[in-house]
Amino acid sequence: MKRAGIPTEEFIYSGHTACPGCGALLVARYLLKVLGKNTIMNIPACCFAAIPGTFPDTCLGIPLLYNAFETTAATASGVEAALKIKGKKEKINVVGFAGDGGTADIGIQALSGAIERGHEIIYVCYDNEAYMNTGMQTSSLTPKGATTTTNPLGKKGGWRTRNKKNMMDIVAAHDIPYAATVNPSYPMDFVKKIEKAKNTKGTSYIHAYSVCPTGWRYQPELGLELGRLATETGLFPLYEFENGRYIINYKKKTKEVLEYYKLQGRFRHLSEDFIKEVQEYIDKEWQKLLVKEECSNR
């Protein structure tokens, strides 16, 4: 059954151990609502590895297979291959569900391999923009200006000076059949994209915006608002890469980066000049995305 386009069935039950307001949980919740019961989920070391509960308990209504930190895509490949040879793949979704560190850093080789081989898996990166499980260290998806425990503020100002890696472009460069960004603040868009991933022949990649009140230092109840701001500022644009074409799903880039940055403790130290620099970069990236959409649809 669906309500406002969102399936009503739940696969995450009570008893999870996530922090209040955790975005990862919300990402998994919408994901499983769409994928349903016939889903096997692979989880590496990350916050989400601790969330469903300790052995033998689980608060998820689907089978989970935990895997080594950097092996999510290889593990999902193995599950998919086994299901195929057993003639069971048709009805089962194989999902890799990893953090930004497990995806963009240590797991990028395995991910590249799996996409290149064309396994029928849905790889979801829930991007909370740092290694949260180990206490908020910098990953290659930590945004410019953020402080983390390995980019501590310090006397000389030690915040991160590099911009986020563009994972969507990286997977697009693999000629992946389907990739999309999703944001739980836009549930209908989210659900529609997981539906597409489910029906994709070959690998699909989902890059999910995933708030983390603990690591980003803001009040948990602000999560959905932050999500909307992330998209409305163009920091986290909603778009798809489907059969070689970029499609932007939400074009109202109406807000300033500052509005988003000022709500979070991890950006509190930044000067207005610095944030202006970020704004310029984001504006450029947005322009690039518009061009990518235009060129790829010609």
Add this chain to the structure above:
Amino acid sequence: MVKKIMTGNIAAAWGARLSRAEVIAAYPITPQTIIVEKLAQFVSDGELKAEYLHVESEHSAMAACIAASQTGARTFTATSSQGLVLMHELLHWASGARAPIVMANVNRALAPPWSVWVEHTDMMSQRDTGWIQFYAESNQEVLDTTIMCYKLCEDKDIQLPAMIGLDAFYLSHTSEIVDIPDQEKVDKFLPKFEPAYPLDVENPLSIGSLSMPHQWYPEFRYKIQEAMERVIPKLNKIEEEFYKEFGRKYTGPLELYNTEDAEVVLIISGAATGTVKETVDILRKKGIKVGVIRLRMFRPFPSDYLVKALSKISFIGVIDRSFSFGHEGAIYSEIKASLYGLNAPLIKNFIVGMGGRDITTDTITKIYENCFSCLKNNKIDIPVEWIDIKV
């Protein structure tokens, strides 16, 4: 049954084919490449029905095998040296996951300096990963052990992975006559793989989740050891069945050659055993009482079997084709530990054939001579001696 001339690599591929491996994930490395090429050929010729994954590293090969095994497929991979040690993290994972993967490892030295030739350090350094370890002497043994390993590893009482070592070039690239067992007979011998706890959407389990100190972690580890303790008795039974079905006899974790009345016994593993046996024959003709024990299995370590086999021996020379830096050869350490507290004979360690340096009958004759001279003086000259070293 067909007899064919084949290398150890081809024998390993045939072992996987006859065992009907369902998922193969592998990455090429000299001198293992021919195993994965041959398997790819079997699959593309339709002679083996399997999913073949061209993974991007050995690390992913092992990860995919573990996952496929936990999903319920029989899995095979092959590697060597750098590839094996790259897998290290996942070797621990495989045994923790109780995934009965069978892997051929072509024993090769580790870099630097680069060397593609035989040495056992690659596998010896994986001894604590919870894998059953075999070291083969012949290509026939490679093929037969692969089939037997599936039966052993998939047994409900065991559920552990196994690696079969075959010496670089001496086995991997050397041709011998090998009996290829009939497929129907193998099918009869080796039942279908039925994992105890497969991933199943009808029975959703959470496999491999966190365990706090007061919960179940120590019990999971303890159960791996319990299974290890069942391996040798189970192997003995499987070898008996194998003998009945295929007519080839294997002798459990050890192979004894002229040890019954021997004064000096060498202990060795791998293909160089053949050279030692030949030396034994030469020396025996001269009336010198020598013998050799081949260690077929390094994990679980067959302490009881060795203690029994060595009970009447005056002098033991342990040949290690590997080294634990800062200490001594790994087999030597294990044998000394096994004999501790018993009325142990004199025992000396010889480090021989590192990086593929040839082990000849001359080398072995000199080693036996050295053993006899130590025995005569009732004193070990150098407890751990590197043989044929130019410095």
